[in-house]
Amino acid sequence: MLSLSLRKFAITTGIALTLSASAVQAQQENDPWEGFNRAMFSFNDSLDRAVIKPVTQGYRYVTPEIAQTGVNNFFENLKDVKTFFNNLFQGKVHNALEDFVRITYNTTFGLGGVIDVATPFGMAKNDEDFGQTLGYWGVSSGPYVVLPLFGPSTVRDTAGMVPDWHLDPVNYVDDRATRNSLRVLSVLDTRSQLLDAERIISGDRYIFIRDAYLQRREYLINDGVMDVRYDESDF
Secondary structure, X not given: XXXXXXXXXXXXXXXXXXXXXXXXXXXXXXXXXXXXXXXXXXXXXXXXXXXXXXXXXXXXXXXXXXXXXXXXXXXXXXXXXXXXXXXXXXXXXXXXXXXXXXXXXXXXXXXXXXXXOOHHHOOOOOOOOHHHHHHHOOOXXXXXXXXXXXXXXXXXXXXXXXXXHHOOHHHHOOOHHHHHHHHHHHHHHHHHHHHOHHHHOOOOHHHHHHHHHHHHHHHHHOOOOOOOOOOHHHO
């Protein structure tokens, strides 16, 4: 009996060590620049705590909720332009048509996108960017990287930021003051959406955010279809 127990213990320990080693190896493969990334994460986090988060909290405090919703709707409508083109780049014609209809309805009947009239009519909202487009056509994500100011990314997603920047309608606003104001408001809107979500972060903040980012990107690139395999012997 003692021999059997020792054997079970040895097998269990071996499996645990194997899984642990696999997890560490996977992390090293995805995040070979962890030292640099942690330094950038610390820089971004300090900047956020000192400036961006307090300003965002002030924005939420003084701005009525209905106005915050309008601001978010406005920028989501602009993001639909980027999504539209990336769906075309991926050959997803049906999704691109959905994006086009959403943009048309929200811009025309939603006061420039401030009111989301498309969603109540059942028009699906998609989420695509050039990083996903590269992934769709088989480009590997490359190592995980934390960018100064921009935060979590990968080599592939970083490259995708360049064409996405050119697809952002805000960049084509002629008046510089208006353009910069829109950019600041966009940052506040984006950070505001994360204030509630960050409450679930636990443990090592760097690892939590890294893993959450990589898993979400994988989910988006595969359009929500994940390759989950089960061992029939478990049932």
